[in-house]
Amino acid sequence: MSNIEDLRKFYARLMAANAASSDPRLEEVFAEVPREAFLGPGPWTIVAGNSKVTTPSADPAHIYQNVLVALDADKGINNGEPFLHAQWIGKLTPKPGEAVTHIGAGTGYYSAVLARLVSPGGTVTAFELDGRLAELARKNLEAYGNATVVHGDAVTTPLPPSDIVYVNAGVVAPPAPWLKALRPGGRMIFPWRPAERIPLAVLVTRTEKGFACDPFMRSWFIPCVGASTTNAAANIPTREQAALTRSIWLTSDKAPDRTATAIFGDVWFSSKNLRAKAGK
DSSP: OOOOOHHHHHHHHHHHHHTTTHHHHHHHHHSOOGGGGGGGGOOOOOEETTTTEESSSSGGGGGGSSSSSEEEETTEEEOOOOHHHHHHHHHOOOOTEEEEESSOOOOOOHHHHHHTTTTTEEEEEEEEEEEEHHHHHHHTTTOOOOEEEEOTTTTOOOOOOOEEEEEESSSOOOHHHHHHHHHEEEEEEEEEETTEEEEEEEEEEEEESSSEEEEEEEEEOOOOTTOOOOOTTTTTTOOHHHOOOEEEEETTOOOOHHHEEETTTTEEEEEOOOOOOOOO
16 A cells, blocks of 8 residues: 555645646645545546546555546546646635635535635635535535535526636636626636637636736636537637637627627627736
8 A cells, every 4th residue: 555645745746846836835735635535435437538547446546646537427527637727726826815616616626725725714615516526525525614515507606706716617708797706806717618629728817907818728628507608699719819818808898899809798808918018
């Protein structure tokens, strides 16, 4: 049997290195939160490209590496690739006292990581649409007093005011209420999938001028129910237009203009850079 504490520490060091975060707590938290506690009893099914591999035993050593672990193989629901989540969480820079909304929480592993990073004083509200997974997440997060699981649809249920919205399901555009839930200075990461050929991760920051955004890497997640299909009136971007997007607007605040890169009803995307210096 492996020395699980050493494995967790090395795994955490890898996560922090990949995230390139200046926050030393990120490594501490990845070492502290036991991943196996959120995966159910082993052996586990590892997703490797288009194939699946079963671990040879229930030794947690098999899941303390950058592997995607299936939670519900039939539905394509996975625990999530640790390198990707470490990088996303590192970009969000969670701080003690902040309020996080996690959309698509699965069984709660990354909700637990976020809960530790916003302690003391912060909270995590974890939405999960699948009833079985939501119940598992509720049990798994009982030890994390600042995390609450909501079995419900985050697209139709009002979100609490949030410093961070962490989205783990692909959307053609973030619903307007998600953007409105962000507090000043609030951040949201979501998988943007306006078309099959365009899978991007986007970081949004609420500024005084509006919602600045940065499409920073390729990313693929299962579709978000209720927010993953377009209608005939949508203006779908090309890959180049999507990559040039630098801000997101609510049509109720500002009508789409010549800078529009994509338009989806209540929300549109723009090449306008909100972070540009005056006169630029």
